[in-house]
Amino acid sequence: MIGTKVKNNGSSAGILAQVATRAQVSQGTVSRVFNNSELIPPKTRVRVLSAARELGFRPRVGVRNKQIALVTEPPQNTVMGGYVNTLTQYICFALSRCNAGVTMITEDRISALAESWFDGVIGIAWQEETIELLKELNLPVVWFCDDQAGRFHTVYSDACETGRFVGNYLIGKGHRKIAVIHQVDYTGCNRLAGVRQAMREAGIDPERMLLDLTDAGSLHLAVKQLIDAGCTAVWVPGEDMNAIKVGWLIQELAGKRIPEDISLLGSENPGISEFQRPALSTVAAPLREMAELAVEIVMKDEHAVLQKIEMPVRLIERNSVANLE
Structure with missing residues (x-):
């Protein structure tokens, strides 16, 4: 079976028909999109995937690994050893241990998020355009700031x-x-x-x-x-x-x-x-633990009940602060 509905079990033909009707394409086109055919134009692919998400469908996970999108800022804005770079490495490592596929999408090409099928999103991003697009997706999203706690799962330091x-x-x-x-x-x-x-x-x-x-x-x-x-x-x-x-x-x-x-x-x-x-x-911030929690949440494929998990920071005391007492 090519796909499944989140709330109701429908036949493969029924699923294809509903998505095809909503996207105004043929069932064959829907099937090719679900199977990642390169023959489908990008605009058609976006329309089919959007229709599938709106109907609560997704390709059956039982015959493939979960696909997770990691949304982050452009590489020219990141620093080797910095917060985004380190958190990204921990997330990719945690996803690999779950046998999940990961696609990195930077905010300067955020439209690509709607052009492929994903089972969840982990976001290390800040732009309003990114947030608005993620709000439209019927997907579990994990965010690393509590400013979006009412919209996405959040793993954060207050x-x-x-x-x-x-x-x-x-x-x-x-x-x-x-x-x-x-x-x-x-x-x-x-x-x-x-x-x-x-x-x-x-x-x-x-x-x-x-x-x-x-x-x-x-x-x-x-x-x-x-x-x-x-x-x-x-x-x-x-x-x-x-x-x-x-x-x-x-x-x-x-x-x-x-x-x-x-x-x-x-x-x-x-x-x-x-x-x-x-x-x-x-x-x-406990970046390794935050990354592992984010992956655990997104792999559960649950977005009806949002989780909000606060992670405490710690002080690393070295030699740059004087004691004046």
């Missing part, structure tokens, strides 16, 4: 709690004037809010003592501003190399010492952070 954790750590080290160079998105703003909350809880006025900087502009200017403001510590969260760039600017251009003059805390880039000078103290 950004606000992470910021609060960092704020408490730096305050515990005696820092009062703190800068945060954050991303201008949902996660970045919530991280900043968490630091602000920690400062209030410690009796420190964040309006005077917290310097809010973003990575949308020049990092050179951000470093100058935090030095001029007399900050003793700066946290550079995010999933790229910004913390390492900031460290270089502080030491090489501004002539300041880390951590003697300014303490620096970043996000973990495995295989990179520990080899900085000084070795960079970081906040690390």
